[in-house]
Amino acid sequence: MRLSRYFLPVLKETPADAQIASHRLMLRAGMIKQSSAGIYSWLPLGFRVLKNIERIVHEEQQRAGHIPMLMPTLQPADLWRESDRYDAYGPEMLRIRDRHGRDMLYGPTNEEMITDIFRAHVGSYRELPLTLYHIQWKFRDEVRPRFGVMRGREFYMKDGYNFDISREDAMYAYDRHMVSYLRTYERLELKAIPMRADSGPIGGDDTHEFLVLAETGESEVFYDAAIADLSLGSRDIDYDDRAALRAICEEWTAPYARTDETHDPALFEALPEDRRRSSRGIEVGQIFYFGTKYSDAMGATVQGPDGKPVPVHMGSHGIGVSRLAGALIEASHDEKGIVWPEGVTPFHCGIVNLRQGDTDCDAACAQIEAGLIARGLDPLYHDRDERAGAKFATMDLIGLPWRITAGPRGVKEGKVELTSRRSGESEEMTVAAAIDRVAGIYGV
Numbered sequence: 001m002r003l004s005r006y007f008l009p010v011l012k013e014t015p016a017d018a019q020i021a022s023h024r025l026m027l028r029a030g031m032i033k034q035s036s037a038g039i040y041s042w043l044p045l046g047f048r049v050l051k052n053i054e055r056i057v058h059e060e061q062q063r064a065g066h067i068p069m070l071m072p073t074l075q076p077a078d079l080w081r082e083s084d085r086y087d088a089y090g091p092e093m094l095r096i097r098d099r100h101g102r103d104m105l106y107g108p109t110n111e112e113m114i115t116d117i118f119r120a121h122v123g124s125y126r127e128l129p130l131t132l133y134h135i136q137w138k139f140r141d142e143v144r145p146r147f148g149v150m151r152g153r154e155f156y157m158k159d160g161y162n163f164d165i166s167r168e169d170a171m172y173a174y175d176r177h178m179v180s181y182l183r184t185y186e187r188l189e190l191k192a193i194p195m196r197a198d199s200g201p202i203g204g205d206d207t208h209e210f211l212v213l214a215e216t217g218e219s220e221v222f223y224d225a226a227i228a229d230l231s232l233g234s235r236d237i238d239y240d241d242r243a244a245l246r247a248i249c250e251e252w253t254a255p256y257a258r259t260d261e262t263h264d265p266a267l268f269e270a271l272p273e274d275r276r277r278s279s280r281g282i283e284v285g286q287i288f289y290f291g292t293k294y295s296d297a298m299g300a301t302v303q304g305p306d307g308k309p310v311p312v313h314m315g316s317h318g319i320g321v322s323r324l325a326g327a328l329i330e331a332s333h334d335e336k337g338i339v340w341p342e343g344v345t346p347f348h349c350g351i352v353n354l355r356q357g358d359t360d361c362d363a364a365c366a367q368i369e370a371g372l373i374a375r376g377l378d379p380l381y382h383d384r385d386e387r388a389g390a391k392f393a394t395m396d397l398i399g400l401p402w403r404i405t406a407g408p409r410g411v412k413e414g415k416v417e418l419t420s421r422r423s424g425e426s427e428e429m430t431v432a433a434a435i436d437r438v439a440g441i442y443g444v
């Protein structure tokens, strides 16, 4: 992509009403534009990041054996009357009446709809286990939408639902979700800690929230420092191996880690003092086991091995895909702008031409661009006629992890400069070496 043909409406001024870094930077970098309170357009740069996060979420869910689908945003109120949540959900639910006078709603979540699909098509325990998920827009009329996409009213969420014959099988689904979520956050280069949580309006027994530590997080968190050192790294995960999954979940849930809602000061105080940590966190996901709450209410039963109908055991599992875009920036930025991890960066590498219109510089940049594209990468070439300082500022603001700079002096000797956004360090090398190095970083 060439900047001269792209749509990147960066802002020079810091937006006054944006209180946290990620909100400010998403507006300044031309990633989002507010359309009304808590509702945003995802401009081209932001859209790329959102799609990259979504792709990683999809890959990790499917690796765990969960099946993607897509349910609508608008739902009939009658389904929610069956589960008794239509009145219980309160003013957060956006209620709509269609031209025939039918009550509809913009889905804040999909337990009812998925249970309706399940009961229409699944009749026997032999068709279980089953885990279906989708990534779809949700609407919750939050009292105080704020912090940009972090607490929106309309937001993009992955929500998955498991159907199992027993509590034991449903807990295996719970473990699959915990491990696949840990993997997802690790791929995003985020440290997200599972914390015992309260079940709230969804209702249930077992639930964990995943929190990314950040000063600007809305939740207060308390944890054992030992949990922050855990990582899956390159461990081979076999999702068919129940015992191995359980062991991973035990490893991650044994150290104390809770939000203010479930915090137990006595347990926390029992930790050695140097391991007690308290901070703030951003909730980027939550998993629930809620048993037969919806299957009982909505008649989702299957024929068990003895021929008798049994209500299915269910759980639901969500990841805040759009919130993650903000959380990633909270976790990775500096005074100049965003610093994207390689896995989600909107473009793999920036190209800066220090003398636009100079034959040699233009040729070098075109060669870098073509070379990166040939390796399957997406570069963003800053080919506008601007001062070097302004070009660097834009590139630093939008946070591409790598930048190749071509200037008249270097190009004469066949050299360009490769710069890491994270460390700020630069190295001179040939065009071919720079292309190879960047391709190597992305493993292509």
Ligand SMILES: Nc1ncnc2c1ncn2[C@@H]1O[C@H](COP(=O)(O)OP(=O)(O)OP(=O)(O)O)[C@@H](O)[C@H]1O
Pocket (backbone or CB within 6 Å): 109, 140, 142, 149, 150, 151, 152, 153, 154, 155, 156, 157, 283, 284, 285, 286, 318, 319, 320, 321, 322, 323
């Ligand atoms: N208003 C929102 N804007 C953006 N993301 C959200 C919003 N509400 C929830 N999410 C994301 O969706 C995930 C799953 O939804 P869930 O029902 O657990 O949310 P929640 O517990 O009500 O969130 P919160 O406590 O932050 O209001 C959350 O972990 C969060 O990452």
Ligand SMILES: [Mg+2]
Pocket (backbone or CB within 6 Å): 209, 283, 285, 286
């Ligand atoms: Mg939650």
